Amino acid sequence: MPKDALGNIATDKRERVLREAALAFAEHGFSRTDMAALAKRCGIAKGSIYNYFESKDELYLYVCRDGLERSRVAVWGGVDPAWNIFQVIEHTFREGVRFARAHPEYVKLYLSIASVGLEGFAAALSTEVEKPTADRLKELIRAGITARIVDRDVDVAQLAWLINNTYVMTLAALVSEHFRVRLQVYLQVPSDAHGALSDRQVTALRDRVVAMITDCLKPKPAHKR
Amino acid sequence: MPKDALGNIATDKRERVLREAALAFAEHGFSRTDMAALAKRCGIAKGSIYNYFESKDELYLYVCRDGLERSRVAVWGGVDPAWNIFQVIEHTFREGVRFARAHPEYVKLYLSIASVGLEGFAAALSTEVEKPTADRLKELIRAGITARIVDRDVDVAQLAWLINNTYVMTLAALVSEHFRVRLQVYLQVPSDAHGALSDRQVTALRDRVVAMITDCLKPKPAHKR
Amino acid sequence: MPKDALGNIATDKRERVLREAALAFAEHGFSRTDMAALAKRCGIAKGSIYNYFESKDELYLYVCRDGLERSRVAVWGGVDPAWNIFQVIEHTFREGVRFARAHPEYVKLYLSIASVGLEGFAAALSTEVEKPTADRLKELIRAGITARIVDRDVDVAQLAWLINNTYVMTLAALVSEHFRVRLQVYLQVPSDAHGALSDRQVTALRDRVVAMITDCLKPKPAHKR
Amino acid sequence: MPKDALGNIATDKRERVLREAALAFAEHGFSRTDMAALAKRCGIAKGSIYNYFESKDELYLYVCRDGLERSRVAVWGGVDPAWNIFQVIEHTFREGVRFARAHPEYVKLYLSIASVGLEGFAAALSTEVEKPTADRLKELIRAGITARIVDRDVDVAQLAWLINNTYVMTLAALVSEHFRVRLQVYLQVPSDAHGALSDRQVTALRDRVVAMITDCLKPKPAHKR
DNA sequence: AATGAATGAGTCTTCATTCAT
DNA sequence: CATGAATGAAGACTCATTCAT
Numbered sequence: 001m002p003k004d005a006l007g008n009i010a011t012d013k014r015e016r017v018l019r020e021a022a023l024a025f026a027e028h029g030f031s032r033t034d035m036a037a038l039a040k041r042c043g044i045a046k047g048s049i050y051n052y053f054e055s056k057d058e059l060y061l062y063v064c065r066d067g068l069e070r071s072r073v074a075v076w077g078g079v080d081p082a083w084n085i086f087q088v089i090e091h092t093f094r095e096g097v098r099f100a101r102a103h104p105e106y107v108k109l110y111l112s113i114a115s116v117g118l119e120g121f122a123a124a125l126s127t128e129v130e131k132p133t134a135d136r137l138k139e140l141i142r143a144g145i146t147a148r149i150v151d152r153d154v155d156v157a158q159l160a161w162l163i164n165n166t167y168v169m170t171l172a173a174l175v176s177e178h179f180r181v182r183l184q185v186y187l188q189v190p191s192d193a194h195g196a197l198s199d200r201q202v203t204a205l206r207d208r209v210v211a212m213i214t215d216c217l218k219p220k221p222a223h224k225r
Numbered sequence: 226m227p228k229d230a231l232g233n234i235a236t237d238k239r240e241r242v243l244r245e246a247a248l249a250f251a252e253h254g255f256s257r258t259d260m261a262a263l264a265k266r267c268g269i270a271k272g273s274i275y276n277y278f279e280s281k282d283e284l285y286l287y288v289c290r291d292g293l294e295r296s297r298v299a300v301w302g303g304v305d306p307a308w309n310i311f312q313v314i315e316h317t318f319r320e321g322v323r324f325a326r327a328h329p330e331y332v333k334l335y336l337s338i339a340s341v342g343l344e345g346f347a348a349a350l351s352t353e354v355e356k357p358t359a360d361r362l363k364e365l366i367r368a369g370i371t372a373r374i375v376d377r378d379v380d381v382a383q384l385a386w387l388i389n390n391t392y393v394m395t396l397a398a399l400v401s402e403h404f405r406v407r408l409q410v411y412l413q414v415p416s417d418a419h420g421a422l423s424d425r426q427v428t429a430l431r432d433r434v435v436a437m438i439t440d441c442l443k444p445k446p447a448h449k450r
Numbered sequence: 451m452p453k454d455a456l457g458n459i460a461t462d463k464r465e466r467v468l469r470e471a472a473l474a475f476a477e478h479g480f481s482r483t484d485m486a487a488l489a490k491r492c493g494i495a496k497g498s499i500y501n502y503f504e505s506k507d508e509l510y511l512y513v514c515r516d517g518l519e520r521s522r523v524a525v526w527g528g529v530d531p532a533w534n535i536f537q538v539i540e541h542t543f544r545e546g547v548r549f550a551r552a553h554p555e556y557v558k559l560y561l562s563i564a565s566v567g568l569e570g571f572a573a574a575l576s577t578e579v580e581k582p583t584a585d586r587l588k589e590l591i592r593a594g595i596t597a598r599i600v601d602r603d604v605d606v607a608q609l610a611w612l613i614n615n616t617y618v619m620t621l622a623a624l625v626s627e628h629f630r631v632r633l634q635v636y637l638q639v640p641s642d643a644h645g646a647l648s649d650r651q652v653t654a655l656r657d658r659v660v661a662m663i664t665d666c667l668k669p670k671p672a673h674k675r
Numbered sequence: 676m677p678k679d680a681l682g683n684i685a686t687d688k689r690e691r692v693l694r695e696a697a698l699a700f701a702e703h704g705f706s707r708t709d710m711a712a713l714a715k716r717c718g719i720a721k722g723s724i725y726n727y728f729e730s731k732d733e734l735y736l737y738v739c740r741d742g743l744e745r746s747r748v749a750v751w752g753g754v755d756p757a758w759n760i761f762q763v764i765e766h767t768f769r770e771g772v773r774f775a776r777a778h779p780e781y782v783k784l785y786l787s788i789a790s791v792g793l794e795g796f797a798a799a800l801s802t803e804v805e806k807p808t809a810d811r812l813k814e815l816i817r818a819g820i821t822a823r824i825v826d827r828d829v830d831v832a833q834l835a836w837l838i839n840n841t842y843v844m845t846l847a848a849l850v851s852e853h854f855r856v857r858l859q860v861y862l863q864v865p866s867d868a869h870g871a872l873s874d875r876q877v878t879a880l881r882d883r884v885v886a887m888i889t890d891c892l893k894p895k896p897a898h899k900r
Numbered sequence: 901a902a903t904g905a906a907t908g909a910g911t912c913t914t915c916a917t918t919c920a921t
Numbered sequence: 922c923a924t925g926a927a928t929g930a931a932g933a934c935t936c937a938t939t940c941a942t
Binding site: 005008044045046048051 | 902
């Protein structure tokens with residue numbers, strides 16, 4: 001969808017544009033991001049952006065897609081096909097949290113695609129983004145049931161949804177003021193003066209959440225009989 | 226915070242302004258909502274809005290707050306203090322879903338306070354909105370444990386968070402394109418041509434979700450022994 | 451020119467309106483003075499001003515005229531018809547300075563009628579305001595020549611103009627940032643931290659200026675022969 | 676202070692903008708000058724002005740400064756360092772009057788910086804504008820005293836102030852309705868139907884004023900003895 | 901491909917004035 | 922005569938996009 005020119009420029013310039021655009025959109029939101037200011041951040045001329053992309057909309061869509069792909073690679077890239085659901089959850093939550101801390105802008109962009117006023121974008125991305133994860137989670141749960149490491153009575157789809165809800169809410173808490181406050185109100189995690197969570201707290205939180213999910217998956221003793 | 230004039234005008238005019246503003250902000254988002262167009266929708270002159278509110282920002286904040294209060298009343302207003310956690314969940318999910326279908330705009334506004342670029346607003350509202358629900362849920366779970374209708378080993382705070390996550394995601398699916406698609410991808414709920422969920426589907430979904438939560442809460446057979 | 455209503459309201463309310471209007475116009479200038487804010491300062495409703503005056507323009511004109519009349523009374527009111535030019539200058543400069551310190555707003559309004567963009571107003575007021583003073587000054591100088599206390603060779607009209615120029619510039623320095631700075635640059639009068647002139651400095655300045663004028667008027671020794 | 680773009684555009688376009696802005700501000704005053712109308716006068720788009728200047732305020736300040744500099748060059752540019760005070764007064768009044776007739780807008784802008792409501796601007800400009808002239812005048816008077824062409828008893832600072840007061844009032848009379856009326860009331864200069872002064876009258880007026888000043892400076896016969 | 905000046909529709913906000921109560 | 926809500930034209934400023942160089 002971007003213009004050919006995007007492929008013809010130096011790699012580091014392309015990376016710079018995509019990075020700064022992601023940061024800008026994440027920081028100010030779509031509407032409040034100023035193309036002129038963005039160009040300046042990128043160290044290029046205003047007009048140059050329009051050599052790479054047709055419009056602000058297209059740039060936004062591309063940056064979102066690109067960011068979601070980067071997330072996917074970071075979180076699922078190292079997943080071993082041989083792993084079971086517990087190993088995968090352990091891994092994806094760990095990598096997801098790490099990625100959210102390293103690149104909050106991409107998580108923010110993910111959250112923003114659900115934003116009011118941007119539904120036109122969402123339609124294009126939602127399935128594309130959610131389907132692969134949903135399918136893998138469900139497949140892993142089913143495999144877990146077969147392997148008798150997951151309770152046989154669970155509602156597979158529902159549980160996959162719950163796991164991903166938890167994942168999304170956990171990452172959201174790391175990048176969004178609102179979700180961080182919400183999480184703290186529920187889980188009573190103290191925050192420092194600026195409201196940020198420490199590495200230690202984040203790790204503890206992640207482990208606590210993973211434990212909860214594991215607990216939901218585990219075969220119930222009563223049923224083992 | 227609004228100007229005195231807001232309190233001096235006819236009730237139905239005030240309601241009209243608040244309703245139309247909520248609809249407009251929910252439909253287009255904060256930035257893309259045009260004050261002139263909004264005034265026209267309200268059937269008043271552009272300048273009149275500025276007799277009621279200092280600025281677009283103040284109007285937005287007021288409308289959000291107002292909408293959140295309306296949600297609270299609709300969902301928690303009919304809760305009987307004598308009810309246990311299961312009854313309350315049953316009730317709040319039922320009323321929450323009903324409210325979301327009747328007034329998707331308010332749910333959208335709730336989701337929007339987490340939006341990028343509006344974090345200044347969020348700070349003012351997040352705790353105010355989340356705390357009461359969090360406290361009540363946790364209190365109900367604790368009471369349930371005491372009454373031996375809830376598993377004694379659950380992590381109270383975590384479970385309250387999980388319940389509310391589920392609530393939020395369910396309602397979000399009713400008002401947001403992205404969350405609806407996401408839910409359908411996970412739960413494989415079919416949608417009609419326009420992507421909307423039928424009443425029947427929504428009811429079934431709600432019951433399925435409530436059942437899952439109930440299942441998480443119930444004392445585990447293994448522990449009963 | 452004002453409406454009848456102005457004459458029908460309590461005297462203290464009328465005084466309040468005229469005083470606050472003078473202060474407001476002097477502080478912000480005509481264009482930047484807000485009728486709503488002015489009404490609030492006056493402790494009356496916005497609409498009430500329009501019961502007294504047809505328009506902002508009319509109010510402004512009336513306030514200017516009123517202020518100029520007050521100046522005239524304050525400065526020329528106590529002038530004894532028997533006094534000579536030196537006594538009158540002594541008196542008017544003393545009272546003028548006193549008035550400017552007590553009511554800088556009226557002096558500011560005088561200066562403002564010369565402002566660009568308000569020439570329509572000026573036309574109505576200029577002659578009305580300047581003529582009486584010009585005539586009295588010239589008459590006094592002529593009488594001084596007859597009485598041989600003023601040099602017989604002076605250009606009467608020119609000197610009257612010069613005296614009034616000096617008067618205007620002196621008062622202007624007391625109420626206007628620019629003219630104060632200008633005067634200080636020329637006369638090297640030090641100012642305090644806020645740039646204001648002390649009573650002592652003002653008195654000294656006034657006497658110095660009056661002395662200069664007196665010097666211009668006095669018969670030249672060379673001519674006495 | 677203006678943006679870089681101002682320096683990058685064609686010289687004639689820049690000159691056009693500065694000229695039209697000076698004319699517009701001088702004609703209507705700051706507040707009543709409409710940026711959209713100004714842009715049209717300049718033959719450019721509304722937004723273009725904002726490529727050159729941050730705001731209306733900045734444009735105004737720049738135009739004033741620029742105009743004052745032009746005045747300075749026009750009036751003082753041709754002054755020969757060897758000239759005495761009489762020659763300089765003769766020259767500056769002649770050139771000042773010529774400039775005021777050719778570019779009344781710049782003289783109006785000078786007068787406007789003293790206007791009520793614009794005092795913020797004045798602070799920045801007053802000293803900058805007045806100091807050089809004040810210093811040169813005082814130096815010339817002092818040199819005149821040394822050369823025995825100026826009365827040794829004059830108050831140098833005061834006389835410099837008086838000379839400049841006269842200069843300002845004379846030029847003001849050429850560009851401002853109020854000051855013209857005021858001057859005519861004092862000096863009984865007749866005006867034509869439109870109130871304007873003819874070239875002949877202006878020249879006569881100028882010579883009369885210069886003569887008065889010269890008279891104030893000249894050594895008094897009494898002292899010559 | 902790069903630049904950045906030019907554009908003008910669009911947006912928020914102000915404010916003098918009116919008028920129903 | 923008092924009030925203050927209502928009006929809508931006006932005005933400063935923004936910004937995505939274009940295009941000549």
